[in-house]
Amino acid sequence: MKKILIHDIAKHLDVSIATVSLVxxxxxxxxxxxDALAERVLKHVAEVGYKPNQLxxxxxxxxxxxxxxxxxxxxxxxxxxxxxxxxxxALARGYRIIYCSTNxxxxxxxxxxAMFQEQHVDGYALALPPGVEAEARALVRGGKPVVLFDRLLxxxxxxxxxxxxxxxxxxxxxxxLAQGFSSIALITLxxxxxxxxxxxxxxxxxxxxxxxxxxxxxxSFQQEPEQLVQDITDFVRAHPLCDAMLFATNYLGANGxxxxxxxxxxxxxxxxxxxxxxxxxxRLYAPPITxxxxxxxLMAESVINTLLAGLExxxxxxxxxxxxxxxxxxxRQSSIRPVDSGLGC
Amino acid sequence: MKKILIHDIAKHLDVSIATVSLVxxxxxxxxxxxDALAERVLKHVAEVGYKPNQLxxxxxxxxxxxxxxxxxxxxxxxxxxxxxxxxxxALARGYRIIYCSTNxxxxxxxxxxAMFQEQHVDGYALALPPGVEAEARALVRGGKPVVLFDRLLxxxxxxxxxxxxxxxxxxxxxxxLAQGFSSIALITLxxxxxxxxxxxxxxxxxxxxxxxxxxxxxxSFQQEPEQLVQDITDFVRAHPLCDAMLFATNYLGANGxxxxxxxxxxxxxxxxxxxxxxxxxxRLYAPPITxxxxxxxLMAESVINTLLAGLExxxxxxxxxxxxxxxxxxxRQSSIRPVDSGLGC
DNA sequence: CTGAAAGCGCTTACAG
DNA sequence: CTGAAAGCGCTTACAG
Numbered sequence: 110m111k112k113i114l115i116h117d118i119a120k121h122l123d124v125s126i127a128t129v130s131l132v133x134x135x136x137x138x139x140x141x142x143x144d145a146l147a148e149r150v151l152k153h154v155a156e157v158g159y160k161p162n163q164l165x166x167x168x169x170x171x172x173x174x175x176x177x178x179x180x181x182x183x184x185x186x187x188x189x190x191x192x193x194x195x196x197x198x199a200l201a202r203g204y205r206i207i208y209c210s211t212n213x214x215x216x217x218x219x220x221x222x223a224m225f226q227e228q229h230v231d232g233y234a235l236a237l238p239p240g241v242e243a244e245a246r247a248l249v250r251g252g253k254p255v256v257l258f259d260r261l262l263x264x265x266x267x268x269x270x271x272x273x274x275x276x277x278x279x280x281x282x283x284x285x286l287a288q289g290f291s292s293i294a295l296i297t298l299x300x301x302x303x304x305x306x307x308x309x310x311x312x313x314x315x316x317x318x319x320x321x322x323x324x325x326x327x328x329s330f331q332q333e334p335e336q337l338v339q340d341i342t343d344f345v346r347a348h349p350l351c352d353a354m355l356f357a358t359n360y361l362g363a364n365g366x367x368x369x370x371x372x373x374x375x376x377x378x379x380x381x382x383x384x385x386x387x388x389x390x391x392r393l394y395a396p397p398i399t400x401x402x403x404x405x406x407l408m409a410e411s412v413i414n415t416l417l418a419g420l421e422x423x424x425x426x427x428x429x430x431x432x433x434x435x436x437x438x439x440x441r442q443s444s445i446r447p448v449d450s451g452l453g454c
Numbered sequence: 455m456k457k458i459l460i461h462d463i464a465k466h467l468d469v470s471i472a473t474v475s476l477v478x479x480x481x482x483x484x485x486x487x488x489d490a491l492a493e494r495v496l497k498h499v500a501e502v503g504y505k506p507n508q509l510x511x512x513x514x515x516x517x518x519x520x521x522x523x524x525x526x527x528x529x530x531x532x533x534x535x536x537x538x539x540x541x542x543x544a545l546a547r548g549y550r551i552i553y554c555s556t557n558x559x560x561x562x563x564x565x566x567x568a569m570f571q572e573q574h575v576d577g578y579a580l581a582l583p584p585g586v587e588a589e590a591r592a593l594v595r596g597g598k599p600v601v602l603f604d605r606l607l608x609x610x611x612x613x614x615x616x617x618x619x620x621x622x623x624x625x626x627x628x629x630x631l632a633q634g635f636s637s638i639a640l641i642t643l644x645x646x647x648x649x650x651x652x653x654x655x656x657x658x659x660x661x662x663x664x665x666x667x668x669x670x671x672x673x674s675f676q677q678e679p680e681q682l683v684q685d686i687t688d689f690v691r692a693h694p695l696c697d698a699m700l701f702a703t704n705y706l707g708a709n710g711x712x713x714x715x716x717x718x719x720x721x722x723x724x725x726x727x728x729x730x731x732x733x734x735x736x737r738l739y740a741p742p743i744t745x746x747x748x749x750x751x752l753m754a755e756s757v758i759n760t761l762l763a764g765l766e767x768x769x770x771x772x773x774x775x776x777x778x779x780x781x782x783x784x785x786r787q788s789s790i791r792p793v794d795s796g797l798g799c
Numbered sequence: 800c801t802g803a804a805a806g807c808g809c810t811t812a813c814a815g
Numbered sequence: 816c817t818g819a820a821a822g823c824g825c826t827t828a829c830a831g
Contacts, residue, residue, distance in 0.1 A: 165808035168509045189534035207552045363734045389708045390735040510824035
C-alpha cells in the first residue's frame, strides 16, 4: 500500500495540486473554488483516505498542532489527573500532547524546554521549578503561547492558571483552630515553589490572627519516600504537644499517614490531619482525611482555554491572563476533634 | 534573535553545507573528513548554539525520534507510573514521548492510532482495548516497531511485554485458601482484555484444584466510580457467605474498599481483600491491603528495550519478542485470617 | 573534502 | 479556477 500524496489526488481528479490543497485547508470559498468542485475533492479524499503528511505541512506552515505539557511528575496523582484532563480537552480541539516530567530538576527542565522548542510545539503548558526563570522569559518573548499552571515563576510575566492555595490553607488552619486544636504544624518542602509559599502564607496568617506561633517543618524534596517518612516520624517524636498537622502536598500527606501509622498515633485522637489535594487514598482512608481539594476540571479547562486563545486568538494585545481558582475544603473525620473521651490531651 | 540555519554555519566556517551536516550526523570518519575540521565545526556549532530543525530533518529522514505511548488512562496509578518510567528511560535514550489515553474506547483508539501515524512516530508502545485487532495488525505490517504491553490482542502477532497475571492470581487465591477463607469472590470487568482473562484463569484454576465453585462478578467498565461502588455493595449484600474478595484491577479494589467501608464490613474479620497492583492506597490503608504487585521498573525497561531493539536493531529477522514478567504477591493484613475471637464465621 | 543539486511533501502567492 | 514555481530546512548521493 503506497503512501498517497496530494499529487496523486490532483492527478486522479484532473485538477491542480493547489486546488486540492486549498479545498483541504478550507480556503475554497476564499479562493472562489466552486462548491461542486470542492465537494468532488473532499469526496475523493475521503474515499481513498488521503492524509496530508503532517511533517511536510508543519515544515511549511510552522504549525505542529502539538502542545508541550510539562509537569512535576506524571506519576503524582495530581499531575496525572490534570494531564488526563488537559489531554482530553486538547484532543477534542485538535491538538496533541507531548509531555515530560521535570522532577523539579532545573538542568533537566532546561533540556526539556529546549526539546519542546526543537519539536516546534505550538504552545506550552508548564508547571516549572524555580530556577528556570530566564528560560521561561525567553520562551514568552518567543511569542508562542505559554501558560504556567499550578505554580508561577517570580518575575516571569506570562499567562497562568493557579489555585488560591493561600486562602485554602488559611481556611484549613482556621478550621483546625475552630475544632480546638492548639499546636498545629505545617509540613512542607524546602522550596521556593510559589504554590508552596502561598500555602504557607495562608497557614501563617491564620495563626498570626490568633497570636499563635508557627510550627513549620521544611523537608527537602527529591528524596526517597522512605526518607520523608523518617523525617516526619522524627518531627512527630520531637513535638509531643503538636496535635494537628497540615501537609502542603499530597505525597507529603501520604508519607505523613505512613509515619503516623508506624508511630501508632490515632487520627484524629492523637493527631488531626489535613492534606492538600484530594485522592482515593485520602477519601478512603480510615478515618477519611480532610483535604484542600483543587478544582481539577476547572484548572484543565482554564489551561486549555488560555492556550487556545493564544493559539487561535487574534494576536493578544500584549496582555497577560492570570486565572486564580478557588480550592475547596472538604472536611472529613481526620480533622474533627473527638468528643473528649478522657484521653489525655 | 534570528534562527540559525545550517547554511549560516557553513558560510561562517567557509565550508560546505554537506560537511557541516555530515559532521553533525557523525559521518565525518566515514566521509573522510579530517578530525581537525570536524572539531572546528562542532566547536562553532556549540558556540552559537545551532540546533538543526527537527521537522526538516524528520521530513528528510523519515525519523522523528518520537515514541507514541497509548495507555488506558493516564490518571490511573498503574498507567501513570508506567508512563513516568517509560518516559524517563526513553528520554535517556534520545526519544520523546507523545501519549494518549484510550479509555478503552474502540473508536477513540482508532483515531488515536491514526493520529500517531500522521505524526510519524518512530515506534509504538500500546495498551489497547479489544476491538482494534485489524488496525494493530496493519500497524505491525507497516514495519515500525510496535510493542504491546499490559495486555495482548488476540491474533495480533507483535512484540509484547506482559505480566503473568494468571500465576499472580492463582497464588493469591491459594493464599486465601491456605488462610482458611472458603467463599472467595473475584470482582472483575465484563471485558475481553487479555490480562483480565488471565487473572480470571488463575483464580479459576486455584478453585478447581480444590473442587470449589467460582464466584465471579463482572462489572461493566466505563461507568462512574459511584456506580462501581454501588454494584460492589449490591454484590456483597447478595452474598452473605462470601468471606474474601479478589479485585482484578486497582480501581476495582479502591471502589471495593469504599463499598466495604460503607457497609461497615471489617477487613479481614468480615471480608478478606486482595487487589491487583500496588499503590499508596493499598499500602497505607488500615488494614494494609494484600496486593499482586506488578514489576513496574522491569516492565518499563522491557518495553523500552524491545522498542529500541526494533528501532536501532539491524532489521529483526521477522521474529517476535514476547516478554512475560512475574508479579509478586505482597501479603499484608487484609488477607490474614484473624485468630478466632468468637465472632461468627 | 567541496559544490551544486535533488528531494522529503506540503502551502501559497503569482500570473494567467 | 489552473499551472508552474518557490520555499520550509534539512540530508545525501554524485561528480569533481
